Each structure stands twice: as C-alpha cells, then as structure tokens.
Amino acid sequence: QVRLVESGGGLVQAAGSLRLSCVASGPIFSINTMGWYRQAPGKQRELVAKITGGGPINYLDSVKGRFIISRDYARNTAYLQMNNLKPEDTAVYYCNAELRSGSTYSTSRVLEVWGQGTLVTVSS
Secondary structure, three states: OOEEEEEOOEEEEOOOOEEEEEEEEOOEEEEEEEEEEEEOOOOOOEEEEEEEOOOOEEEOHHHOOOEEEEEEHHHOEEEEEEOOOOHHHOEEEEEEEEEEEOOOOOOOEEEEEEOOOEEEEEEO
C-alpha cells in the first residue's frame, strides 16, 4: 500500500521558518506530481505548491517569494521550505502525490494519494 508521511510541522512565531517533509513509500513505479495543500479552520483545502516531474512548479499567490517546494526524486520525498511565516499560514498541511503504483509500467495503476496532515501554527 502506498503511503505519504509528512513531518516538520509545529509552532513558530511570525517571520519564522519551518521545513515540511513528505516521504512516499510502498509499491511505487513512478511519481508524476507531488504537492502541498493546506486547510485552515472553517476554510476549504487549497493548493499551496505543486511540482510536476522535472517541470512546472505552481504556487499559491500568497506564498510566492516565501515558500519553496522541492523534490528528492531518488528518495521519493518532497519538501516545503516555508520562510517569513505569517499567522494566516496557520493550517493543517497535507502532502499529495499523483503516481503509478506497481512494479512495472504495464501492471501499474494511477493513484492519487494523501498524507495524514501536519499542523503548522504561526503565532503573532
């Protein structure tokens, strides 16, 4: 079974930094996209940053210039470096991946997988 496990959340003061990690494990043939979403209390889940293969990176407008998403392809890991954090960044952050699960391309199937979430709290 494919799993995503996030880590790195916590409590930080405004203007501080945190680095989130997301490790994908299980029968993975390839990973197309890895991304980070967040959901604040009473709000809908929103895309924070997404990186597709070795190509396009998308950011939520409010985090551009402050957050950086990256991937370690050999370790099936994604990171979210969050700098100059603001109280409005407080949310549960979820890792998401679109991948092919299986041992070979012909026997693999496309899955979308979510992590369990990690809480980021930014105090003013």
